[in-house]
Amino acid sequence: MRIVAAFVLLAVLGGLAVFLTFSSSWGALLAPQARAEPTILAEEAATPTPDWTGKLTATVSQAVVLRAAPIPAAPVVGMLRRGDTVALAGCDAEVLWCQTEDKSWLLSYMLDILPGDLPILDHPGLTVKTLKDALTPTPEPFTPPPATAEPTAPSLALLLPTPTPTAASPASIETVVNDAANLRAGPGTDFAIIGKAAPGTSVQVVGQNESGEWYQLADGAWIAAFLVEPLIAPPPVVTPDALAPANDLSMNDASASPPAVDAPVIPAPEEATGGENDTTVNEAPPSS
Numbered sequence: 001m002r003i004v005a006a007f008v009l010l011a012v013l014g015g016l017a018v019f020l021t022f023s024s025s026w027g028a029l030l031a032p033q034a035r036a037e038p039t040i041l042a043e044e045a046a047t048p049t050p051d052w053t054g055k056l057t058a059t060v061s062q063a064v065v066l067r068a069a070p071i072p073a074a075p076v077v078g079m080l081r082r083g084d085t086v087a088l089a090g091c092d093a094e095v096l097w098c099q100t101e102d103k104s105w106l107l108s109y110m111l112d113i114l115p116g117d118l119p120i121l122d123h124p125g126l127t128v129k130t131l132k133d134a135l136t137p138t139p140e141p142f143t144p145p146p147a148t149a150e151p152t153a154p155s156l157a158l159l160l161p162t163p164t165p166t167a168a169s170p171a172s173i174e175t176v177v178n179d180a181a182n183l184r185a186g187p188g189t190d191f192a193i194i195g196k197a198a199p200g201t202s203v204q205v206v207g208q209n210e211s212g213e214w215y216q217l218a219d220g221a222w223i224a225a226f227l228v229e230p231l232i233a234p235p236p237v238v239t240p241d242a243l244a245p246a247n248d249l250s251m252n253d254a255s256a257s258p259p260a261v262d263a264p265v266i267p268a269p270e271e272a273t274g275g276e277n278d279t280t281v282n283e284a285p286p287s288s
Contacts, residue, residue, distance in 0.1 A: 090120060
């Protein structure tokens with residue numbers, strides 16, 4: 001009996017030893033191994049900066065479209081945002097349109113400052129600076145009047161009121177209609193339509209109303225400002241004529257003569273001595 005118990009004890013101890021051995025081996029095999037791997041950081045590709053060396057550049061002051069030719073109706077070939085830098089090839093003779101290096105055109109007043117040595121196209125040797133200097137009038141030196149020793153009586157012309165000079169008519173600014181537009185008798189949609197303008201029609205702008213929402217044309221008609229291409233310069237503010245809207249009858253011409261009304265016919269009173277209604281003058285009695 002003791003021998004059997006000893007064999008059972010040895011079997012239990014052997015099994016325990018085998019269990020401990022295998023559990024430690026498999027635990028070591030299944031344990032995660034942390035390996036230090038080098039982290040590779042992807043470097044962002046830097047945006048290449050254009051090389052402006054030796055080029056005539058200018059900064060865009062506001063968003064502007066690039067056109068295929070120096071006219072407002074030319075096709076749009078691109079757009080520049082505010083703050084962009086653009087390389088220029090030259091300007092036209094009026095310094096109104098400038099050409100970029102990629103042969104597109106934009107309005108010069110959309111740029112902050114034009115380079116002074118920017119060439120004028122079709123005029124070799126002429127630059128923007130020399131052209132502006134030639135157009136700028138030279139002020140004449142002021143020569144003070146000679147001092148008089150004795151005071152003189154004021155001239156009669158000085159005592160008369162100075163006539164107010166008549167304001168010269170504003171110069172017209174040419175632009176192009178960019179959409180079908182109605183021409184109206186005044187600056188507003190409540191004025192009568194007196195004409196129409198098709199897209200691409202060239203018009204002459206001579207003024208604008210106080211809000212700048214309507215332009216007056218050379219023929220006196222008014223057109224909405226958003227229906228034409230941007231102007232090269234703001235037109236002067238003009239006061240519209242006192243025209244009545246189409247639905248207002250209070251502004252009719254007061255000088256127009258009223259319609260003719262037939263006067264009532266009043267019969268002549270009958271004379272006491274005669275029995276006829278006669279309005280003719282009695283003839284003088286024959287001379288005796």
